[in-house]
Structures are given as C-alpha cells and as structure tokens.
Amino acid sequence: MTLVVSAPGKVLIAGGYLVLDPKYTGVVVSTSSRFYTVIRDNGKDSVVTVRSPQFPGAEWETKVIVNDEGQVLLQNIDEAKALAKNKFVNLAVQKVLTLVVEVKGASFLSSNLEQGLDITIVGDNDFYSQRAYLKAHNLPPTIASLNSIPPFVPTGWVKLSDVHKTGLGSSASLITSLVTALLLHFTIISPDALIPGGNKEKSLAHNVSQFVHCLAQGKVGSGFDVSSAIFGSHIYKRFDPAVIAPLMEKDSNIPLLPVLSPSNKEWNHEIQPFRLPPGLRLMLGDVDAGSDTPSLVGKVLKWRRESAERGELNTPIAYYYFRLKAVAENLWTELSARNQGLANILTQLLSLHVRQVEEYDSALSKAAAATYPNWVSLAGNDTEREVLEKLSETRKVSEEIREYMRMMGSAADVPIEPPEQTRLLDACLRNSGVICGGVPGAGGYDAIWLLVLETQSSTDQSPIDSLQELWSTWTELSVSPLTAVESRGGGVRLEQLDVVPGLEAVLN
Numbered sequence: 001m002t003l004v005v006s007a008p009g010k011v012l013i014a015g016g017y018l019v020l021d022p023k024y025t026g027v028v029v030s031t032s033s034r035f036y037t038v039i040r041d042n043g044k045d046s047v048v049t050v051r052s053p054q055f056p057g058a059e060w061e062t063k064v065i066v067n068d069e070g071q072v073l074l075q076n077i078d079e080a081k082a083l084a085k086n087k088f089v090n091l092a093v094q095k096v097l098t099l100v101v102e103v104k105g106a107s108f109l110s111s112n113l114e115q116g117l118d119i120t121i122v123g124d125n126d127f128y129s130q131r132a133y134l135k136a137h138n139l140p141p142t143i144a145s146l147n148s149i150p151p152f153v154p155t156g157w158v159k160l161s162d163v164h165k166t167g168l169g170s171s172a173s174l175i176t177s178l179v180t181a182l183l184l185h186f187t188i189i190s191p192d193a194l195i196p197g198g199n200k201e202k203s204l205a206h207n208v209s210q211f212v213h214c215l216a217q218g219k220v221g222s223g224f225d226v227s228s229a230i231f232g233s234h235i236y237k238r239f240d241p242a243v244i245a246p247l248m249e250k251d252s253n254i255p256l257l258p259v260l261s262p263s264n265k266e267w268n269h270e271i272q273p274f275r276l277p278p279g280l281r282l283m284l285g286d287v288d289a290g291s292d293t294p295s296l297v298g299k300v301l302k303w304r305r306e307s308a309e310r311g312e313l314n315t316p317i318a319y320y321y322f323r324l325k326a327v328a329e330n331l332w333t334e335l336s337a338r339n340q341g342l343a344n345i346l347t348q349l350l351s352l353h354v355r356q357v358e359e360y361d362s363a364l365s366k367a368a369a370a371t372y373p374n375w376v377s378l379a380g381n382d383t384e385r386e387v388l389e390k391l392s393e394t395r396k397v398s399e400e401i402r403e404y405m406r407m408m409g410s411a412a413d414v415p416i417e418p419p420e421q422t423r424l425l426d427a428c429l430r431n432s433g434v435i436c437g438g439v440p441g442a443g444g445y446d447a448i449w450l451l452v453l454e455t456q457s458s459t460d461q462s463p464i465d466s467l468q469e470l471w472s473t474w475t476e477l478s479v480s481p482l483t484a485v486e487s488r489g490g491g492v493r494l495e496q497l498d499v500v501p502g503l504e505a506v507l508n
Ligand SMILES: Nc1ncnc2c1ncn2[C@@H]1O[C@H](COP(=O)(O)OP(=O)(O)OP(=O)(O)O)[C@@H](O)[C@H]1O
Pocket: 052, 054, 086, 087, 088, 089, 121, 122, 123, 127, 160, 161, 165, 166, 167, 168, 169, 170, 171, 172, 174, 217
C-alpha cells in the first residue's frame, strides 16, 4: 500500500512579529507549492528508511526498538546513514512512534513494523531557489521557464544543508506532511480527519506537528507556518507556548498524549477562516541580495522588550524611554488595526464576488488595465464602484502596513523593509493591475509578495507578464518569480500517487 500526504507552504502577508504575541493575529496564505510524504513498505522488519531524492546523499535509515518501559529508541544501522543526521525527520519519526505506543501499545507498533517503512519526502521546486538550474539551462527567470522544469528536480550537487531556500516554510510543510502521513499509516487518525474543515483528529495532527517542529527548531515560534500547513489560509492567533513547555524539556519522558490531545484545553490557538478574493493572484518574488540576511526576529523582540523595560526606569532619561515605550506599544496597536483592516477588506471583496459575479469581474478587468489611484473613476455602475473602492482601500491599508513595518525596522535597527526592497515594491506597485504588496513574514531582503489582477485582456499585456518583465530588467536586486499561487486544496491532504505530476517518477 502506498500512502501519500501533502502539506502546503505559506506566506505571512500581514502580522510578522505581532503574531508572536497572543494579543495579535497574522494573515497567512497557504501556497499551491507543497511538500509530499510517500509511505510504503520496505520489507525490512522494524527498519525505517527515509529518502529525499532531490538531494545527493539524502538517505537515512534506523532500527526501531521498543524497550521494556515502552520507550521508542531509534538505533543506527549504518553510521553514515544515521537518521539522527536529519534532526527534523528523526524527531518526527521518534515522537509519532512514541505516540503510537502510547495509544495502541508496543505490540501494535512492532507488528505493524514487520514490513518496515519506506518514506520518501519531496518538496515542490518553489521551496528551493531554481536560479542555478535556470542559468545552467539558459532559461530566463519567468513562471513559464519554471513550469518547464521537471517536478521535484534534483538540486544538482547542492546538499540539503547548503540549499538556498525561498522562505515558503519548507521545514513546517515537511514536518506536517510527514507527521500526518505517519498518524494515518498507524491509524491514530482516519482519512476523514483530512476532509476540509476537519475534526478533532485534524487538530491532533496539528498539535503533534506543532510540537515536533518546535522541538526540531529548538524554539517555539508563533506556529503560523505549521497551522497553515494543516488548515490552509487563515487568520491566526497563536497558542500559549506553556502548553508544550513540559515536553520541550531536555530528555522529557512524560507521556505525549495528555499534552498533545485536542481535548487538552491549554491549546488556545484560534483559526479564523480566510481566503483571497477570486481574481487576485498571489505573486511571489524570490529576491537575491547577494548576501545573507541576518536574523531579524531576535533584534526586533529585544528592542520591543527593552523599550518596555526601560520605560519603568526612574532615571533622568526616563522620559525619553517613556516615549520609546509608548512608541513600541503604539506601533504594535496601530499595525494590528491595519493588519485586521487588510483581512476585512479582502473578505468584503470575497463577499462582493459571491453577491454579484459579473460586476465583480468587469470591475477587475477595468482595474487590470489601469494604475492606482485611477481605479474608482472607471466604475460603470454602483457594484463596480464598490469593488473598485475596495481595491483602492486594499492598496491604502497595505501601504500603511508597509510604512509601519519600515518604522519598526528603523526603531529596532533591522532591515525589515530595506530601501532596496522599498524601491522594488514601489516600482511593482506602479504597474497596471497590481493591487498591493509587501515583504512577507519577518521581512528582510529575501522575498516580496504581491496581489495582482489575473484578468487577461487580448490587447494589453497582463499585469503578471508586465511584472515579470520589470523583474527581469531590475538590476539593484536579482528578482526571480515563484510559481506558487494560493492553495486551492486548503491545508494538509491525502493525495493519489498517479495524480501528482512527477511523483511516481521520483520514487524509482
Ligand atoms: N526535502 C527535504 N527532505 C528532508 N528534510 C528536509 C527537506 N527539506 C528541508 N528539510 C529539513 O528542514 C530543515 C530546514 O529547516 P529550516 O527551519 O532551516 O528551514 P525553513 O525556515 O523552514 O526554510 P524556508 O522557510 O526558507 O523554506 C533542513 O535542515 C532539513 O532537516
């Protein structure tokens, strides 16, 4: 039997940094680009083999042993192929098998491992930068070129540890697809758990993936990446890290299920439904600034913490720090209002589409051929006007978000939207049919996101093509598109092997 589970990547279009605080939300869009985990038998008793055929030497194996106390131990067979060399995969296997023993008993695990497990993991090409491939094959950096590359293309001689990632959240998608596939394989959850909307079992897959991802990363982030890999696009409010704290302790041996079970009321994350309105295509640019981006998150949080602490100091410069504290708090509040505003306007556009498809579409066609702020003047009737006004509001609020993110960056002295990115985004936004954009997640030099009108006209160049042309001639930064759009299939899902292009081929 072959079991295939996929989980999407993510783009945080609003809420970077704020979403780390349970007071605030983040707007996360899941991508059509996915990670796939394929589980089959390998015919070797109690042996788990894992392969990532996109990378040289990415083959690991381990022997599963359950000791007298019911603990799952992963024993090396061949040191060179030790599964422990891939911490993320190793922890996912170890923790899920531990859960299997807790729920079904040690003999269930042993008898279900008699034929061993053969696990293959691949990620869509978008997760890894394809610049080198395009260059080597003399292909221009366009979506059409990327679509001509074989699916799950090997990265050549670049090792997994050295690969240039694009920021779609490879580790979260990988962990989510792997954990969910293992939970299904050992019937801890049933396939019904993966139907849209989901049930308690889907929440179990979420909680386990969230925990394994935190453990592998060695820190508890906001978790929006795992959450969107499970549930698809949504508005996210984080869980209290205290819920998994007992399991995060070194060599923790306490049972997993009481903590990870969806009945544990301490899981307090909130998932509000969200999706992009039809006709607004997510477009992503992989940006190469030629240097490594430093870690921004630590510095921003330190600045926020210190501004708050210094505000309490009773020193001659207390007034200055009092002001600083007010700035930090105010920034978070003001940004949060805009982030929420962006989500609301996009949701209103979605309902306008549901209510009056024809006028909605005609308004979008008009805006596709025009630049902001000229959209509203093109309205031919009231509904069109309403749609075009909403598009303009989307632009306005997203520009305010960018402005606040830049302020956050200068206050904390980190390049959240560095001037090079500002110039690039401003140039993109001057194009017809480009609604809004920004730097995703924590920001930096690595990527940009845009919402672009999809409508094609037979006479004008489409907004997507104009953007690609702009990017190909942009010299200050090297910008290459990704193929991803918003995931239509929601979050984690079961796949049929023969329906996923190229998947069967990489197995052999
Ligand atoms: N195809 C793969 N097969 C197996 N493991 C993988 C694969 N891709 C990524 N990984 C694992 O994920 C780790 C990378 O995780 P890390 O947290 O550094 O990336 P990330 O922040 O999710 O990246 P990005 O958001 O840029 O995609 C790798 O060290 C590896 O263990």
